[in-house]
Amino acid sequence: MEPPDFEAMNFTVEPAVAAYPLCEQWRDGSEGSVFHLANILLVLGFMGGSGLYGLLYLFTFLTLGFFCSVLWAWSDTCTMDSFLWSFALFGVCLGQVLYVAYMLRGASFEKELQELYNCMFKKLGVSLTHFGKIVACCDGDIHAIEKDHCFAIEGKTPIDKLSVLLSGRIRVTVNGEFLHYIYPFQFLDSPEWDSLRPSEEGVFQVTLRADNPCRFVAWRRKKLYLLFAKHRYIAKIFGLVVRNDIAEKLYSLNEQAFDRAGHHYDLRLPSYCHIPGTELEKTDVLLQVPIQSGRSV
Known part of the structure; x- marks a missing residue:
């Protein structure tokens, strides 16, 4: 039996038609560059941090990235969905940029209040938005004390506010005896504030007394407690x-605090906190040993 003559049969095999067109090569035109730029901007945008400035950074780069995606999709009539x-995403991110920029503009403070935020609240992670509520509670007012004028007099001045020194130096005395100084960005009346309940009154x-011209910011007691009732987070920050x-x-x-031998008394020692003054003078020698052990705590 002779083998079939395939050449005479002249079979032709037609190539199968692909269901979808194949991309043979990447475009060399500007569309490809815009596509790459869009994704680079999106990557940079998602590297943004937290806070208002972090949000501004994030949404600014996302806005630019989606805008480049719009330009790339517009160049091809087959990418209408893209x-x-x-x-749509470009419009959303642009709206977020405008909103965050407005929030930042509204969160601008005077120089002294900005320094107060940087020294006391920023390191605790308090946002400018929450700090704005704190400043609004005191109406943003900054008060002044002239040299040798008193902020409070023992036994007379009522405890009705909480204050922070912004500049200058305050001398604290009791019965004419010097206790300590109060320096900028320290509370003027923190012990008095913490010693009373919201419903209690005291002096x-x-x-x-001011050693030199001083400036301070003060929150009224009742108004500050109302702020705490609305914002528990702010209440915890102030407590801290x-x-x-x-x-x-x-x-x-x-x-x-020194004894007769020149040793420091340690305020954490029960012997110092609970022994009456007359007995304390008699036990100077006995206190030397526990004081040394207490200083190593």
């Missing part, structure tokens, strides 16, 4: 900074 989505047990300020004042007093 164009519409990119345009200062110390005298606060007030107690930290009290601790610093206690340790400044500790540096000035």
Whole structure:
């Protein structure tokens, strides 16, 4: 049996038609460059941080990235869906940029209040928005004290506010005896504030006198408690900074407490806190050993 003559049969195989056109090569025109630029801007945008400035950075780059995507999709009539989505996202990000810029403009403060934010609240992660509520509670007013004028007089001045010194120096005395100084960005009346409940009233047990011209910001007691009731986060922040300020004042007093032998009294020792003054003088020698152990705590 002879083999079939395939050449005579003249079979032709037609190539199968692809269901979708194949991309043979990337375009060399500007469309490809715009596409790459769009994705680079999107990557940079998603590297933004938190806070208002971080949001401004993020949405600015996202706006630019989606705008480049709009230009790329517009150049090809077959990418209408991509164009519409990119345009919608571009509009959303642009709106966010305008909103954050407005928030930043509204969160601008005077120089002294900005320094107060940087020194006391920024390191705790308090946003400018929350700080704006704190400033609004005191109406943004900054008060002044002339040299040798008193902020409070022991036994007379009522405790009706919470104040922070912005500039100058305040001398604290009790019965004419010097206790310590109050420096900028420290509370003027943190012990008095913490010693009373919201419904209680009291007067200062110390005298606060200005050593030089001073400026301070003050929050009225009742108004500040209303702010705490609305914003628990702000209440926790104030509780933290007030107690930290009290601790610093206690340790400044500790540096000035000496016995007859020249040793420091440690305010953390029960022997110092609970022994009456007459008995304390009699036990100077006995206190030397526990004081040394207490200083190593």
